Amino acid sequence: MSAAKVAIVGAAETTGLGRIPQTSQIQLHADAALNALADAGLTIKDIDGVATAGESPTAVAHYLGIAPSWVDGTAVGGCSFMLHVRHAVAAIESGLCKCVLITHGESGRSNVGRAGWASAPGSLAGQFESPFGGMGPTTMFTLPVLRFLKDTGTTLEQLASVAVMQRQWAALNPRATLKELTSVEAVLADRMIAYPFTKSQCCLVTDGGGALILVAAERAKDFPQAPVYILGSGESTETPMISQMQDLTRSRAFQMAGARAFETAGIQHSDVDHLMIYDAFAHLPLYGLEDLGFCGRGEAGAFIASGQTAPGGILPLNTNGGGLSYMHSGMYGMYALQESVRQVRGTAAAKVAGVEISVCHGVGGMFGASGTVVMSASRAR
Amino acid sequence: MKIDFEQVTVPVPTPETEHFWSGCVAGELRLQQCDDCSDVYFPPRPFCPECGHREVSILRGTGKARLLSYVINHRPHPAFDGPYAIAVVELEEGVTMMANILNVPQTPEALILDMPLKVAFRSIRRGIVLPYFEPVGDGS
Numbered sequence: 047m048s049a050a051k052v053a054i055v056g057a058a059e060t061t062g063l064g065r066i067p068q069t070s071q072i073q074l075h076a077d078a079a080l081n082a083l084a085d086a087g088l089t090i091k092d093i094d095g096v097a098t099a100g101e102s103p104t105a106v107a108h109y110l111g112i113a114p115s116w117v118d119g120t121a122v123g124g125c126s127f128m129l130h131v132r133h134a135v136a137a138i139e140s141g142l143c144k145c146v147l148i149t150h151g152e153s154g155r156s157n158v159g160r161a162g163w164a165s166a167p168g169s170l171a172g173q174f175e176s177p178f179g180g181m182g183p184t185t186m187f188t189l190p191v192l193r194f195l196k197d198t199g200t201t202l203e204q205l206a207s208v209a210v211m212q213r214q215w216a217a218l219n220p221r222a223t224l225k226e227l228t229s230v231e232a233v234l235a236d237r238m239i240a241y242p243f244t245k246s247q248c249c250l251v252t253d254g255g256g257a258l259i260l261v262a263a264e265r266a267k268d269f270p271q272a273p274v275y276i277l278g279s280g281e282s283t284e285t286p287m288i289s290q291m292q293d294l295t296r297s298r299a300f301q302m303a304g305a306r307a308f309e310t311a312g313i314q315h316s317d318v319d320h321l322m323i324y325d326a327f328a329h330l331p332l333y334g335l336e337d338l339g340f341c342g343r344g345e346a347g348a349f350i351a352s353g354q355t356a357p358g359g360i361l362p363l364n365t366n367g368g369g370l371s372y373m374h375s376g377m378y379g380m381y382a383l384q385e386s387v388r389q390v391r392g393t394a395a396a397k398v399a400g401v402e403i404s405v406c407h408g409v410g411g412m413f414g415a416s417g418t419v420v421m422s423a424s425r426a427r
Numbered sequence: 428m429k430i431d432f433e434q435v436t437v438p439v440p441t442p443e444t445e446h447f448w449s450g451c452v453a454g455e456l457r458l459q460q461c462d463d464c465s466d467v468y469f470p471p472r473p474f475c476p477e478c479g480h481r482e483v484s485i486l487r488g489t490g491k492a493r494l495l496s497y498v499i500n501h502r503p504h505p506a507f508d509g510p511y512a513i514a515v516v517e518l519e520e521g522v523t524m525m526a527n528i529l530n531v532p533q534t535p536e537a538l539i540l541d542m543p544l545k546v547a548f549r550s551i552r553r554g555i556v557l558p559y560f561e562p563v564g565d566g567s
Contacts, residue, residue: 170470173438175525177557178513185500185513193496193515196540241499241510241535289515289525290470294496 050275056086056259074151095143099126123410128417204347216367218396278311490546
């Protein structure tokens with residue numbers, strides 16, 4: 047028995063998505079925040095806690111005119127927002143603040159007022175990775191996968207099927223960037239980016255934002271939307287250098303964050319109706335399914351390829367189309383959270399029937415960090 | 428594959444890593460080993476990441492390694508004349524490093540996981556020598 051103390055009562059993305067060259071990154075934060083406030087029926091003066099990544103919470107709070115009594119600037123990559131949710135739960139529960147605003151805004155495509163990703167040449171990554179020609183996530187995040195395929199007996203076709211199955215969800219979603227159905231053959235024949243990853247197996251590069259609002263669970267029924275309760279969560283980090291992963295075929299951060307989330311929520315895998323696994327590249331759902339314990343070692347590839355995570359499958363996964371087909375601004379975790387909220391509320395474009403429990407799992411950096419959030423339609427279970 | 432060393436990103440050594448980079452100039456692959464728990468580790472730092480002990484020693488690695496994983500980058504990079512592999516190798520001592528693999532076609536057919544490799548030092552510029560790897564017995 048686990049009773050939630052905190053719930054999400056406002057959630058929204060930026061007004062536009064995809065290509066927003068007219069809007070700076072800080073304004074993408076603000077746009078999403080204002081939309082989320084409207085969704086919750088609140089004003090900016092109701093907010094006393096601010097969390098963000100990519101920009102400092104100081105800058106976001108000042109820009110929005112908020113005098114916060116609590117901030118969280120945890121910036122561990124794309125899953126930062128999962129960690130913000132977790133920290134907000136603790137902050138509200140312990141009385142540090144009453145109403146937390148978590149924002150994301152990223153001009154990932156248009157580069158308006160956006161900072162770069164470069165590693166300082168004196169950092170360990172700058173010294174021991176950069177000289178060998180890495181060009182960001184397409185060459186670094188992807189580097190472990192050949193080891194994974196060999197050690198688990200997973201095939202290139204099964205890896206490609208991740209993109210195929212997620213496109214089936216995207217086809218049902220009017221806001222998805224890519225909606226045309228595809229095939230394993232087409233995915234494998236697409237332009238090679240970093241072998242074995244073709245373009246279809248790499249995330250989109252788009253603009254957008256999103257925001258969430260959380261309050262104490264006992265207040266949650268006072269708001270216009272159906273509450274989405276936070277049942278449990280977990281977080282962990284591993285390494286900022288892909289070459290220094292403990293095991294290239296497993297994410298220690300995934301395993302630790304996932305186990306803690308299930309434990310704090312008091313749920314079993316069979317309780318999960320809907321799952322989001324941050325998919326910057328096609329291999330991440332494979333790692334996620336195995337490291338979170340949904341699949342045994344070497345089973346995730348066949349599980350996805352056989353349609354179990356596609357529409358009509360037993361474990362609906364990345365139902366917005368994911369980073370591969372829906373959108374990906376650079377730190378995608380916020381959009382995974384938004385889709386979990388929509389599925390629990392029953393308002394998703396590709397609606398999964400009767401979602402009581404949604405697990406939302408994020409990665410930060412390149413297997414550098416992880417955050418997992420368990421959402422529920424009911425306060426206690 | 429040809430590498431234009433003028434275009435390679437030059438690492439900037441720090442006090443904690445200087446021994447590694449001067450080792451490369453001397454033709455040595457210098458790792459570190461804990462004086463207490465004997466853990467061998469990389470990248471450099473002045474304490475043992477396994478047990479926290481501050482007394483550590485430099486260990487000269489054998490330079491023998493195996494190919495653990497890689498990608499072949501197809502996007503253009505100013506230092507490379509075509510698609511090139513970025514690899515993670517596992518040294519005989521158990522630590523892993525990123526590297527390019529020299530003297531072998533940059534193709535999935537030629538780059539076989541677990542193939543034996545040995546270190547191959549190349550001078551780039553500004554006094555920096557980088558540790559690359561190449562197949563064992565590949566007439567280099």
